Amino acid sequence: MTTPRELDLTTISPTRLWVPKHVMITRAAADLPHTAEIIRRCERAGVDDIRVLSGNALTSLRGATERETYASAKNTLAVVVAPPSALKPQPIPPSADWRIDLARGCPAHCQYCYLAGSLQGPPVTRVYANIDDVLDGIRTSAGRGSVTRGTLERGDEGTTFELSCYTDPLGIESVTGSLAAAITRVGAGDFGSDVQLRFTTKFDDVGELVGLDHSGRTRIRFSVNAAEVADRFEGGTARMPARLAALRAVATAGYRVGLTIAPVMPVPGWREQYGALLDDVAAAVAGIEDLDLTAEIITHRFTPASKEVLLGWYPRTKLEMDEDLRSQKRSKFGGVKYVYPKQTMKEMREWFTEELDRRLPAARLLYWT
Numbered sequence: 001m002t003t004p005r006e007l008d009l010t011t012i013s014p015t016r017l018w019v020p021k022h023v024m025i026t027r028a029a030a031d032l033p034h035t036a037e038i039i040r041r042c043e044r045a046g047v048d049d050i051r052v053l054s055g056n057a058l059t060s061l062r063g064a065t066e067r068e069t070y071a072s073a074k075n076t077l078a079v080v081v082a083p084p085s086a087l088k089p090q091p092i093p094p095s096a097d098w099r100i101d102l103a104r105g106c107p108a109h110c111q112y113c114y115l116a117g118s119l120q121g122p123p124v125t126r127v128y129a130n131i132d133d134v135l136d137g138i139r140t141s142a143g144r145g146s147v148t149r150g151t152l153e154r155g156d157e158g159t160t161f162e163l164s165c166y167t168d169p170l171g172i173e174s175v176t177g178s179l180a181a182a183i184t185r186v187g188a189g190d191f192g193s194d195v196q197l198r199f200t201t202k203f204d205d206v207g208e209l210v211g212l213d214h215s216g217r218t219r220i221r222f223s224v225n226a227a228e229v230a231d232r233f234e235g236g237t238a239r240m241p242a243r244l245a246a247l248r249a250v251a252t253a254g255y256r257v258g259l260t261i262a263p264v265m266p267v268p269g270w271r272e273q274y275g276a277l278l279d280d281v282a283a284a285v286a287g288i289e290d291l292d293l294t295a296e297i298i299t300h301r302f303t304p305a306s307k308e309v310l311l312g313w314y315p316r317t318k319l320e321m322d323e324d325l326r327s328q329k330r331s332k333f334g335g336v337k338y339v340y341p342k343q344t345m346k347e348m349r350e351w352f353t354e355e356l357d358r359r360l361p362a363a364r365l366l367y368w369t
Contacts, residue, residue, distance in 0.1 A: 014205035014246075016238040017174050018107040020077040020125070023050040024058060028081040029129035034181070035079055038127065041175045042077070056080070061122045066312045073122035074107060077175060082128040089137040089161070094367040095296065096160035096198055097145025100137045102178040103127040103167040108202060109235030111317045112263055115166060117305035123313075125167065127176045135182060137161075138191040148196075154366070157219075158194035170201035170220075171237075173208070180208055187215040200260045202237035204246035210253040221258030221296070222247045224281065226273035229265050233319060240277075244284040251285060256292040259363065263300035264352070265320075266344055271351060278359040285362065295363040297352055301329070301339045 023042050029035050030052050042050055053059075058078050063069045082101070089098035105125035106115060115123070128134050138161055148154040163169055163182060173179045179199070186197050198219040209220070222243045224230075230240050238246070251257045259281060267273065285291055302310075307321045326338035339345065349368050356363055 014174075014203070014207065014238070015242040016203055016236070017045075017205055018171055018203075018236070019045045020047060020107075020175065021049060021075040022072075023047055023077045023079065023175075025050070025052045025079040025129075026056040026058070026081065027053055028056050029079045032081070032129040034131045034178070035129045037177045037181075038079055038129070038175065041177055045175055047175070058124065058126075061124060067315075069122050070313050073105075073124045074109070076124045077172070078124050078126045079129050080126050081130050082134055086128070087133055087137060089141045091145070091147075092162050092165065093147045094369065095147070095165075096162040097147045097149050098137070098141045098160070099162045099165055100134060101128065101166055102131070102134060102164045102169050102182065103172060103176070104164075106167045107171050108168060108237050110202075110237070111233040111235070111310065111314045111319050112300060112302070113306075113310060113313070116309040116313070117303055117307075119166065125172060127172060127178060131178055131181055135185060135191075138186065138195055142192050142195050157196045160196050160198055163197055163199040165200075168201050168203060169199050170205055170209075171203045174205055180212060183209065183212050183214050183218050186217045187213050189215070193217075196256075198258070200258075202234060202243065204238040204242040206246045206250050209255075210249055214253075214255060216254060216256060219256035219258055219292075219294070220247075220250045221260045221294070223260045223262060224277060225261065225263070226265070226267060226270060226277055228267050228269075228273060229263075233317075240280070244280055247281070248284045248288070251288050251291055251293070254290075256294075257285075258294040258296065258366075260296050260298065261352070262296070262298035264297060264348060265300050266340065266348060270348075274352070275355060275359065278355060281363075282360045291362055293360075293363045295356060295360075295365045297365070297368045299340055299345065299348065299369065301337045303335065303337055 063072055086101055089100050092099040105123055142159050145159050148157040148160045169179045196217050200221045200223050202223045302321050323338055327341050329337045329339045
């Protein structure tokens with residue numbers, strides 16, 4: 001990948017935009033101000049089927065088969081009101097102090113989907129129309145936390161809030177505007193000067209974001225991976241060169257940025273493939289002044305529940321989910337995850353730690369898991 005000498009931030013054109021075929025608006029969400037913005041964006045994108053429901057239940061979501069249900073759900077945006085249970089920020093180590101959700105559900109087609117098994121029902125993307133209530137969680141939790149707040153390693157980040165780990169907020173931004181609203185309000189200091197937003201994306205639609213007054217209070221992290229993993233398993237997302245071009249664009253616009261290298265898989269030639277990825281990232285950020293770049297590395301894992309859901313969504317997947325090739329990792333609540341064997345994890349961790357420092361010294365590794 002070559003590094004552009006000059007970047008015209010006014011002409012950024014995304015390679016991947018999600019436009020839903022169906023938009024369903026619940027009765028409770030219909031008259032909220034942010035719903036009007038969502039409708040405006042959807043109409044601008046050419047969505048013809050925008051319906052206000054008579055109630056608050058999302059019905060008629062299931063097809064005759066699991067595949068039909070999946071396909072229909074992935075083409076549907078539901079505008080709903082976040083329930084009280086979703087308005088209380090939750091701790092989310094090791095990423096951030098707290099998690100707040102702008103939406104739940106994702107339009108991408110990643111065959112290892114992190115949401116499989118954790119969301120109930122068909123995978124419809126639900127965006128929250130009561131955005132003021134959602135963002136108010138920043139106010140109530142600012143100044144508290146144990147992951148970044150008050151720590152020696154990450155204390156300069158202040159109180160951190162992970163935006164929507166149950167969706168890709170940039171992937172739906174063109175039809176919601178929720179991300180721009182959050183970044184603008186935090187940048188304006190509505191919740192104080194010592195807070196920071198952060199989110200991860202596999203998309204590249206950053207044209208609107210580069211013009212926002214973010215005041216350095218948002219870190220945009222791009223999910224990146226080896227070519228074989230990204231090309232085979234990350235359907236419906238921006239390709240890797242486009243993500244790296246977007247990384248450069250937002251870094252040039254003064255955003256704090258990051259890499260979420262995930263999910264790491266020991267595919268054949270993984271050292272060469274991930275080495276090429278790190279070299280491409282280094283080229284993408286070369287020459288950027290005051291670069292603030294972090295890295296978070298997450299290996300692939302699955303649960304019995306997520307495996308069942310993923311095989312229903314992607315029955316012909318080539319994703320390795322063989323319990324006999326994995327080690328069990330139990331949570332404090334008794335849940336089971338299947339991770340790579342100890343020796344494999346050790347080899348990958350040592351390699352990434354060394355090569356990240358050698359090939360991309362500007363990046364600060366936050367954690368490996």
